[in-house]
Amino acid sequence: MNSNPNLAEVASLIGNPSRAAMLVSLLGGKALPAGDLARAARISPQTASTHLAKMINAGLLIQESHGRHKYFRLANSEVGHALEALQTISPPKPIRSLRESNQLHALQFARTCYDHLAGKIGVALTDRLVEMNFIEKSGKEFILNAKGKTKLHKFGVTVEKSPKSRRCFARQCLDWSERRYHLAGSLGASLTRRLFELKWIENLPDGRAVRVTDAGIKGLSEEFGLHLTIE
Amino acid sequence: MNSNPNLAEVASLIGNPSRAAMLVSLLGGKALPAGDLARAARISPQTASTHLAKMINAGLLIQESHGRHKYFRLANSEVGHALEALQTISPPKPIRSLRESNQLHALQFARTCYDHLAGKIGVALTDRLVEMNFIEKSGKEFILNAKGKTKLHKFGVTVEKSPKSRRCFARQCLDWSERRYHLAGSLGASLTRRLFELKWIENLPDGRAVRVTDAGIKGLSEEFGLHLTIE
């Protein structure tokens, strides 16, 4: 009679406040260990463990073991997409203060994802690197060409793949909120490190949001033709 | 610290099997009376009434009174979008009868998703619009270019973004049955409305499944190079 997929099952999983808190923590795309997720949801590790098991079982999360830590992340981009769609219909304003509202904006605008830059700025900067013909998309990676290598090296970024690390050099990382790719991998990390070093960006007090400084606005414009407008 | 206790609130509303069944019945975009929704969810009118009140309260539904009947429908396209997004990550429901199997096939082939076209046809038509270079993907939207604007305007579609509505003009909506994007937003809705107007598509008796008429097969082929084969 009524249509096929079993909505209620997944929705009820997301519908628990503790699980929802964990899922939101994972929306940044990062994998987090069980303990961190428990803390984020303000519940005991035991309780978190049962929640995580349920979400693994339902295909919402996947698990990677690293020693005694178990890392969890969203199983795929569809899950992130669904969570965001739910957020858009989450009624009036959950936001208790102006400060929280600003924080939320800040996250969408610029944040770190593991160790590289994400959010609107992350995507926009990557776009500029492509447009200026420094990097180009190729499968799941970017390729840094000679022109880009020169430019970024002069800018203070490590442009050689470290031979001992088997980390991907210039991975494409999908930003769910923008649904666009930005630069990750060791190149993305090195570039982001350099931006911190130059104090073009700085960490906001808590969480993973990042602020672009005045020097950053000037610098990104001059070096990469990335013109930011303050909203 | 992290954003949304209300995410859980909405999700838990959708997470009840009875409420989910009612919401899915409303995904076709039509308004239905409380009694019909109770029957669709196989629950008593009293129970349905409390469920509906909760969903009204949370802003998922809106209510119109017509005499002693009260009609309910999805509050806005975002709700429809969120439901579809959840369907993409929901496990399929076992099929119990031939009738259900047929219904499922019809839904996968063509259906309305709140107010725009989805299913094989929805995705295929969107693909054609991209291939014919009328629209192009950009982030989470499509961009309608000059060529597309001319073409669709001539076809009878509203191609201007309504300034007072803050609804997205041409959003990408993830299709649960195809796992691909189709055209949504006010442009998608207007195009779908026009297809109904031309009687190229028509609603099947119950639910949100849609049939492509003979005129539609001819028209879609001639106008958009979309060649349908009857299965």
Added chain:
DNA sequence: TTCATACTTCGATGATAAACGAAATATTGT
């Protein structure tokens, strides 16, 4: 007015599951 239909409110019941303490398992460090 009186009856019938559509929906809502109230109260009681029963089932589900979230939470944590206690204890088990697994891994790393000393």
Added chain:
DNA sequence: ACAATATTTCGTTTATCATCGAAGTATGAA
């Protein structure tokens, strides 16, 4: 080997909420 840390499993408690019967309100029909 032993202690420390990270996670899981089990059993118990507790709270929530879906459900429906019964009764109430509102609208339309006879």
